[in-house]
């Protein structure tokens with residue numbers, strides 16, 4: 236009995252222990268689930284925040300671009316007050332645009348979406364050119380700007396867009412916080428840092444207002460400004476240096492600030508020296524001939540491995556065809572290495588050859604340089620856009636010139652988009668994809684034309700292409716009762732080859748030229764059936780069908796009703 240009750244007590248203890256153990260495990264499990272849910276929630280919020288930032292900043296950019304465009308025309312106004320207003324809008328618009336771009340970059344860095352696109356090139360030359368571009372601004376403020384770099388230049392891997400952002404912020408600040416008559420000096424040399432033997436050192440030194448001791452430790456923080464030194468007049472947000480700091484983390488570089496109020500400041504930046512992208516060409520960062528002459532020509536080999544950025548899934552077969560018109564063989568090779576995964580490439584080395592290829596193939600998209608011997612890119616583009624065979628093809632211009640005036644010139648010649656060297660690979664892909672998407676929407680619009688007016692951004696394109704379609708319809712109309720009027724005859728009248736007509740109509744949403752003609756005849760038949768007393772056979776003959784039975788079959792196929800059923804609804 237005793238044994239029995241001891242045994243029972245033992246078993247019930249065992250049971251309790253097991254129960255407790257399970258309970259603890261259960262609670263742990265619940266806690267773990269809660270923790271995971273919390274992480275998930277936080278990630279969702281973070282993703283939402285980044286999406287929001289990206290979307291909202293993009294939304295800012297479009298109206299800003301419009302405003303800046305309008306301010307230009309105001310600045311040309313004969314009225315002095317209007318000109319002043321234009322100047323103010325422009326200055327503030329540019330400031331806002333820069334801020335928005337910086338915010339966007341910061342959010343991209345935070346979400347890990349900002350990638351570096353290094354090229355192998357003369358970094359010293361690049362620093363020099365970028366710093367010297369502030370020369371006229373310095374002169375306007377009566378400041379002296381000097382730039383020193385080691386003679387002979389130095390080649391290494393760096394992302395030109397991002398390095399330019401860092402430099403522009405530092406030199407821009409130096410100019411902003413240095414009074415008239417002050418000095419700003421920029422230098423670039425090889426140095427040593429934290430026992431790393433070879434680092435590139437860039438120094439931006441000014442004789443400006445300096446930064447207070449209290450502010451110095453926080454000066455690289457986001458939204459921080461040295462209120463001790465700022466008059467309320469100085470514009471700024473405290474975003475620039477925060478972005479510089481983040482960019483340097485991304486580039487595995489470092490930054491250091493020294494400053495003394497009333498004496499001036501020194502911003503020192505170190506970048507690791509890397510050599511993995513050797514083989515990328517100078518043109519990728521838009522260096523001109525005289526600059527290119529500085530490099531030792533033996534390493535002009537394109538490294539196709541180093542361009543894995545490839546946002547277009549390769550399962551989207553067939554690839555769109557892209558005509559590349561470019562006279563520089565190195566640049567052709569470079570672009571080929573970028574594009575050949577996603578596009579069927581056709582190349583031409585000048586405008587004239589480009590036109591021949593364009594008319595022979597009617598590609599889905601054209602990428603063309605502006606400066607070329609013989610027929611230049613603008614002339615080439617204008618000819619393409621004025622020819623009905625090719626007017627629908629989007630043209631992206633590639634150029635080293637970047638002024639707004641140049642872009643407007645290009646747009647007046649009919650270019651659809653404009654990429655300025657140095658161009659970002661992601662930007663190139665995004666631009667091409669946007670162009671193809673707009674043509675896809677054009678096709679869809681014509682396929683469902685009865686849906687109504689086209690979206691605003693398609694309106695002028697639709698109008699232009701409608702002229703072509705109208706011309707085709709008029710020709711078919713003129714031979715409506717002629718059953719011998721076929722694709723061959725139509726092509727002769729349009730002065731187009733069969734292939735050209737086919738590709739053109741395909742771009743405008745028609746399944747084939749033959750079907751286009753037949754559907755048009757059938758649509759005319761629909762009208763005749765409703766508005767005249769002609770018999771079905773007479774309607775068939777009048778719309779170019781020699782066999783009424785065949786006509787009725789086609790009619791039913793197209794509209795789901797026989798001709799007489801259609802007449803009676």
Ligand code: ADP
Pocket residue numbers: 404408409412441443444445446454459460461462464465470471472473474475476477500
């Ligand atoms: P912003 O210039 O838009 O305020 P930044 O992040 O570029 O933003 O700079 C933050 C602050 O750092 C500035 O407001 C200014 O107080 C201080 N600062 C930056 N560069 C200098 C400089 N060269 N001389 C003096 N103060 C500077």
